[in-house]
Amino acid sequence: xxxxxxxxxxxxxxxxxxxxxxxxxxxxxxxxxxxxxxxxxxxxxxxxxxxxxxxxxxxxxxxxxxxxxxxxxxxxxxxxxxxxxxxxxxxxxxxxxxxxxxxxxxxxxxxxxxxxxxxxxxxxxxxxxxxxxxxxxxxxxxxxxxxxxxxxxxxxxxxxxxxxxxxxxxxxxxxxxxxxxxxxxxxxxxxxxxxxxxxxxxxxxxxxxxxxxxxxxxxxxxxxxxxxxxxxxxxxxxxxxxxxxxxxxxxxxxxxxxxxxxxxxxxxxxxxxxxxxxxxxxxxxxxxxxxxxxxxxxxxxxxxxxxxxxxxxxxxxxxx
Numbered sequence: 001x002x003x004x005x006x007x008x009x010x011x012x013x014x015x016x017x018x019x020x021x022x023x024x025x026x027x028x029x030x031x032x033x034x035x036x037x038x039x040x041x042x043x044x045x046x047x048x049x050x051x052x053x054x055x056x057x058x059x060x061x062x063x064x065x066x067x068x069x070x071x072x073x074x075x076x077x078x079x080x081x082x083x084x085x086x087x088x089x090x091x092x093x094x095x096x097x098x099x100x101x102x103x104x105x106x107x108x109x110x111x112x113x114x115x116x117x118x119x120x121x122x123x124x125x126x127x128x129x130x131x132x133x134x135x136x137x138x139x140x141x142x143x144x145x146x147x148x149x150x151x152x153x154x155x156x157x158x159x160x161x162x163x164x165x166x167x168x169x170x171x172x173x174x175x176x177x178x179x180x181x182x183x184x185x186x187x188x189x190x191x192x193x194x195x196x197x198x199x200x201x202x203x204x205x206x207x208x209x210x211x212x213x214x215x216x217x218x219x220x221x222x223x224x225x226x227x228x229x230x231x232x233x234x235x236x237x238x239x240x241x242x243x244x245x246x247x248x249x250x251x252x253x254x255x256x257x258x259x260x261x262x263x264x265x266x267x268x269x270x271x272x273x274x275x276x277x278x279x280x281x282x283x284x285x286x287x288x289x290x291x292x293x294x295x296x297x298x299x300x301x302x303x304x305x306x307x308x309x310x311x312x313x314x315x316x317x318x319x320x
Contacts (some may be wrong), residue, residue: 029266086123252303
């Protein structure tokens, strides 16, 4: 495995049988007490690369209330980096506003872009020699190495008898790095498992292309052959049935899935995990072993919010 890594979380994360629902869960919400979810594994690799390159400042971008901003701020600052982010408007939600408040309280310096189209110029204007760029969602070949690690971790749990080998792993797909890394890791571990990525935004065909292309780049990064890289990419299927009105908008099926998940002890969010869990429930109605990969942090936010300021008008306007 290539590349530096900072240990930000504790692994392996548990796998659990969700009784009465017909599927399993991989509890990446429990990866770190500070903040959990799928960004932690990516940041282990990305911040490790930043440290190895001698950078002292991290720059990222994302929707104003994204988990990417929170995780990068929390772990980046803890590891001694200055953290800045270009922030873009998104649909209004209390969860999103709280995320941005926590990120700022944790040391994030926000730079407003009025639209996604304006974000690249704003991003370019903030780059300096001391800066390491963390991409959207942490999703490039370096960030995806975190989920190659995760797939191999799961292979070890399967070998130890913690759960049967999954036929399919279900994960939310935004920027595609989680799905890409898992697919590559399953290929490297010679597992049969395929990856269903649940699209949370449009256009769905572009998300599919992005995830498969990133899988090929990640496979090459870890030294797999071109044939293995192609097989890894083909493991990914992107399901567009759960997008609804688009990024940040709740879905009725997601609300029902949230109630089902709560009975099994899982907390979901409307943007990502409710849609992914709804998909996992439908797949669990068919023969086979289905594993839902839980990518939301469930670390308590109240202590972080206690010191978080209210959003100034310029930032509050990002939630539309």
